[in-house]
Amino acid sequence: MTASPNDPRLPRSGPRREFRGEILQRGGEELLLDKAPDRFTTRLDPPTALADLRLRLDPLAVRVVAGGQLVEWQVAADQLEASLAAARQDPVVRFASHVYRLVDSPQTWVYLTDQLTVQFAPHTPAQTIDATLAPLGLAIDKPLVGIPNTFVVRATTAATENPIKIANRLMALDLVLAAEPNLAIEIADLYRPTDERFPQQWHLAHSGGANLVPGSHIFAEAAWDITRGARSVVVAVSDDGFDLNHPDLQGVGKLVAPLDLQDRDAVPLPTRPTENHGTAVAGLAIGEENAIGIIGVAPGCGFMPIRTTGFIDDNAIEQLFDEAVRRGAAVIVCSWSPATNYFPLTLRQTNALTRAATTGRNGKGCVIVFSAGNANRPLSGTINETQWPQNALSGSTRWLSGFAIHPDVISVSASTSLNTKAAYSNWGKHIAVAAPSNNAPPSMTLPQVGTVPTGPPLRQFQPGLGMVTSDRTQGAGYSSDDYTNTFGGTSSSCPVVAGVAGLMLSVNPNLTARQVREILQATADKIVDRNPDPQLGRQYGTYDANGHSQWFGFGKVNAAAAVREAQRRAFPGRQVNRVVQQQNQTAVAIPDNQSGGVESSVTVAATGIVTDIQVEVSLDHEFLGDISLTLVAPGGVTALIQGRNLGRQRELRATYTLQTTPVLARLIGLTAQGVWRLRAVDGAAGATGRLVSWGVRMGLGG
Template sequence: MTDQTPANSAPGTQGAAMPESSISRVLQRGGEELLLEKVDDRFTLNAINKAAIAGLIQPLPADVSPTRIPAKLTEIVVDPAQRDTVMQQLRDDDAVNYTSHVYQLKDDPASRLYLTNQLTVQFATTVTAETIAQITGAVGLRQVKPIAGVPNTFVFEATASAQENPLKIANRLMQRSEVLTAEPNIIVRTQSHYRPRDPIYPKQWHLNHNGGADLAPNSHVSAEKAWDITRGIRSVTIAIMDDSVDLTHPDFQGIGKIVAPRDFKENDFLPLPGDPDDNHGTACGGVATAEENGIGAIGVAPGCALMPIRTTGFLDDQTIEDLFGWAVAKGASVISCSWGPASVYFPLSLRQRAALTQAATNGRRGKGCVIVFAAGNANRPTNGTVNESGWPNNALSGDTAWLGGFTVHPDVITVAASTSLNKKAAYSNWGAEVSVCAPSNNAPPGIGLQDLGYVFTPPQVRGALPGLGIVTTDRVGAAGYAPDNIAIDFGGTSSACPLVAGVAALVLSANPDLTAAEVKQLLQQTADKIVDSNPDPQFGFRKGTYEAGGRCDWFGYGKVNAAKAVQAAVQRQAMAAIAPSRQLQQQNTTSVAIPDNDSQGVTSTIQMTEAGTVRSIQVSVAIDHSFLGDLEISLTSPSDQIILLQSRLLGRSTRLQTTYTLQTTALLRRFLNQPAQGRWQLRVVDAAEGDIGTLNSWTLTLGV
């Protein structure tokens, strides 16, 4: 694999729809094309023997960076003027497999993207294995494995015969009609979603309280009433994916408490803290499931088991597959992730999306793992644009697009943070993707970026930020957030996330038959509608009141309520035995043009006139479009509940004639037990420019 550009196009390409100057500057990612820039003072090296790298570098005007990168990569720091010369010298050494530039997103100079030798390619379903072998072999690729759940999609590895790196190969493959998607596997560092403040010692008010200083009525999650029904059962396991978990902590002891521990950073089975800052996961684990033992903190689901998984600290495709694959294989019920990419804008790759989808649909023996992600602490949109100014080193400036990647995945429960006063936490990210919020501390917004470290996001927040912190487990001894075994001011959406994960575990303890989508639905339907009419301390806007559909950008569907959610889970179990007694079916055959590159899309309506409660549902859709990969299809119920039927994964196909059922589309379960009567709306959005099409018809079939 090399970064050199050949004189001619790579073998097997057809034409040059992308300018040659863009081949090395565009990253194919999540259906988007992201512009890249090369970082001028560093590159990466993959050597046959990593131990010999110091000897390779010693005679050169370069240094080995202390940054630890997965995929057997070593970061080399060099004078910008000599970067390419040093890279070429190393490429010519037989001990070196390949070198690669380090990249940054064009509008996010604080980001760092490391290129591996892998890429993912999705072929049209009509392309044969022989043709795939010819196309990929011509550009020096070797097939590694198929991607589960995505037809005709494979991971490939660049071999020594490859004349270009996977970034360029992916762009050339995208010019072929046989290829729907081609994405290089890149590595990006994670950032944790919390920075602790000065210690105080409040009680665990977030679980339950009866009022007091800085405590608004009902700003807790009503854990005590939920515990009257269940405190969690050991067969329900919460996976905490984080920097480590101190397994020696007294609050993680007990028969059957720890299940399938895994350390992907050190590649062993003891995910213990190794670095001075490895404190985060221990605190998160305690919020979710610290044991009830009378000697320390207690988690919201103390009876559930804990699966501690130490991450590598980076987010390449293989790492995400490994993390979620382990959790699924070892029986995780709920997966809690209080981290995100150290980049302001980063869509998930096809492999990463598929890994989450597989976990959310195939985990728990087909019922799906409940996946919970922290929204983030920058006080920025989960998916949107902000006119930035005032950043250190002018790291961000002007209209800047923000995208969390994991937090916008349709199968994820994205969690924002509220305070002990039932207001928005100043740092909490917000947007249409937020599902619910949960109690946490209050603090200025900030973000961790690779070169800058943790910085407070501008403009500066002035004035007091009232609210109490979260008491939870801490590393044993002097290490950690506090000098004893208890963290007394934990917070951020990092704390809100495992709190919701713990409530989800209580829900599954009460009703293990629920699917992951049903758990998400229950948490949203039973959430408390807290209101914050105050202006945002940074931007002045107000997003703390609810729309007609029952959600708002700051709190999603509201603050999670453990008691109501568990009670609803028990009721759902009683209703599950009721089978549909009759079938309602309506069709809309009016053909409607789908506007090109229009976020509003087109909406088609079916009016169900008969009353009943939905027990089963299926949706049949017929669409012709010159590039179906541009389309997103959603369905809205009479109660204004919206689900995504189809994301932008259809690639270059031109005809869609399919039926979405409870078996194929788990999100449809959100409509179960809702009223059938009223207006149902199918919405089709073309999210990219250049192709047009028509919604020909759709049919809605309800069992009531």
Template sequence: MAITLKRGKGYLTLKKSEDLIAVRSKNHYDHISNVTKLKKSGGFDLLKVMGNAELMESTLNEARSDKGVETGTHVYFADGDSHPLIPNGELTIRFTTDASDDEKANIFSKYALEVLEKRDTPRETYIVKVTNTSVNPIKTALNLQNEKCIDVAEPDLIVGINKSTFSLPSDPYLQKQWYLKNNGEDANLIKGADSGVVDAWAEYKVLGANDCIIAIIDDGFDLKHKDLSGSDKVVAPWDFENDVPDPSPKKYPPDGEDWHGTACAGIAIANANNYGISGAAPGAKFMPLRYSGTLDDASIERWFQYAAKNGASIISCSWTPASGKYILSTRQEEAIKDCATRGRNGLGCVVIFAAGNSNVDINSESYVNGFAIHEDVITVAASTSIDTRAEYSNFGNEIMICAPSSGNGGKGIFTTDVTGTYEYNGTTLPAGYSEGDFTEDFGGTSSATPLVAGVVGLLLSVNSMLTAAEVKEILKRTARKIGDPSLYDHAGHSIFFGYGCINARAAINYVLNNSFSGH
């Protein structure tokens, strides 16, 4: 008989397997009769039972009575699917907002549940497990879902990963994106002088999760570009200059140009769609925010509040103030701090700023970039395709990390460009930096910054509960040291490179092999 349960935003219909059970052992268990061991999944041995339904139950009871067995359970299949789902005995419970403490205690007692953990964000949540006197977790979840004081009751179901469904991006211009993987093919490239992104894709099978949203605040974004569009790609676009949900380029020479945002976006999130290029996190969603063109208290508040309110995980800003001595106002300082510490349901939006391209100290007597020196920001300098400092890149004690970009002796950045044409003095001219849909001459800390944003997108796709502060620490610990070792102080920091060059592969490995607070 099938059981239909609420799960997330949908429903899941489960059917009990007629010949599979699963056991999780404490150390080892004695031979269980009438079974063949198939494989391990999530710490459980998947066992095939030889016999009828009655023998299934007796075999499962035999397994549960074995002193070496910690848990024995039925195995289920989602309706219409052939991949086994194993309930591990844990459930997630959320009560209605008006549920009393007595009602909560009664539920735990009535269903003989052991509370493993209580979480307070994004709302009060209990992780519980069934005990020896509970019914199985599937029936428990079904019964709980019928309780008036319960909003959420979901069993934790273990399912294997089908690695065969993953394929590396094969976009035709990927070979031009040396900043994702540098094979050292010519004199302007040194093997390994890259961000480690392609190696991270290949080793960890991650391209960016669909629930990770990378917001980019910049000028116009060409959402007609095949690499930046898609029915499920773009989230909450907005043009703050015209207050419309269309951030497309509005300015063309000689009145100005809106090319920059399109180029930045491709580096972070361009689709892996066998067309053009691939962003560092091609599977992530994209929130394009066209800024209003000037910096003031109200604008900064609007941009960062809008991004956080609409679910941004990461906010990438490849711009600096026009003023050479720009100290943030209290409102600006607090708007960014609030976003970076309270956004993303209290985990903090990861806010990333470009250091700038004037070859100056970002915090000195003669020059101050208040955004780049904000304590909650990841500030990005630029290195080159030959692992040297980009000669234009700003520097200073507040530089957090560097990322590959253009620079003397190296190559420029190949990325998306504004498509189509515009009319000027009776002449039709190509829009964008170059003719066509792509440019190979982008660069500066403007391109280094969205590259870091894309790498952070990969990290949050591996562990979505990382705080913004934890992301900064992970990047610090896993950066690849480049340049003269004497440029780094005793703490491993350089005013030119920060803690080193972004290293996606090492950062993901660190996330997978360490525990984090998640708050």
């Protein structure tokens, strides 16, 4: 028997919440919704019935959305309710609903599916759960793995209300902890093309030039001296399609378990002229080393291409991350975001990411990397919006990027070839690290207005070089040949970091996902941009007491330093049998502007193998930015422990450890006995100083 909305068995709103159909339960929040005035959706059974139903409903327009789950119908506004009622009565329609818009993001269509996620209080009996769901016309599809007493349920034809209203009714019950409808929202790719092409991949390594400053690259060459990546470490790239005929996406053993979630096969090729994004993203992360074209950050790693549906809903996110885990991905690249300014994750989406980050790689966790976004807005915060095209956003506007703020996600912002913030790059306390990309005005894709500049529009030229990467072959992509130099946005910085993670796991596959993040953050370069951003005038380019910048996270990723630290941690159980230390308290003057500098030595008499090392230095100088320090082992192996990056400081009292100075790892395994030297070099004229004292402390094994 079908229950009436007034059936006394149905739950009623108590004092906990006011029952309102316009409220969406999502991610622990209650979000306000508006109905779209001229469109609705249906789920058909069979899907092939679309042509006949179109004749019966006679819409203005129709399209398939949500990865094929739903059909969107556009009708005249005064015909909306009548057309929706007719659809609900049609025998081929299993579900029909209004299309909605978030009040906080009015330019984004929200498509309601017939699924909900319901979490019951612990120890709720099964019969109570059934008795709660059945009167509402809900049937359990499956339990939600990883969260007790939580189920994915479906609104059957017996349901008399849509899932939004049902979720609100359920949230009025004390035994229900969460009730969330499953919504589908379009994906926005996060690239930002420019006009000028540069033939070199400056982001990997460079020695200067126009629009380049020292250290704006990721020091890939030094990382490649250690590893170029292992095929056993698989980088999954989730995107819109991949030109697998491109020579830089091929190689012996390169391709691993390809998947097309849109066409439901194993051939994730582009099918539309606009599907160029994935090929470019993949090239930056894992482009093959083959003496032609471009090279990725991790050319030796395996490549798992996953073509997405183009929409985000609970099922799509679960399938994406569950399949990546099942097929053996170590790193998952997500250079996309929802096409909306406010997007909290649902319980199912949050759980899907957590599950991948904790159970993937046999319990060590998949490394999940997301683009921060290109709107020059906070990942979580409020902005008073003005001067958007078509007044798309106006007034006090909330911003939230649910994927980027997930605690198991590495969120990547963009820096430029000038070591400044990319004008478009999103920012906030959830940014983990930055990586190189192009520079361009901020913009955003909104379904109702397309890709538009964010307000107020930034019209002046933004200096910085573009990113060179693979493009669809035979002129089908961004350019007329097989490569593009116009790629950019946080869609470029994201795969750069993912490639570095692939290199790290290649030298130390035992690292957990959390350890990979910790190393990336600890070894990042603290680039500084003190200029206000040209659009909003904010200044977040310096670091707080915890070493974090809202623009750059913990700094710009340094591939060489990250790989060295990962390799250092790979030494199994470096046993320390004893500790020895030596100091030299004799102060020596440092010659001004002499390449040979001055050396001070200590002698270690103890025998044994170095398994740990620390160096303590006390040094005074009128301008410490002139000074570099190198530790020289008895056999001549050197480690540059301090570069010329101390600026105007005048006193140095520092301890260099394997954690803070990964280059010291090259001294692990050497014989301790002999003369150890510290070389101090003053590299510029005009300021003088002295090495006051220094010492070395070693853990010995063997």
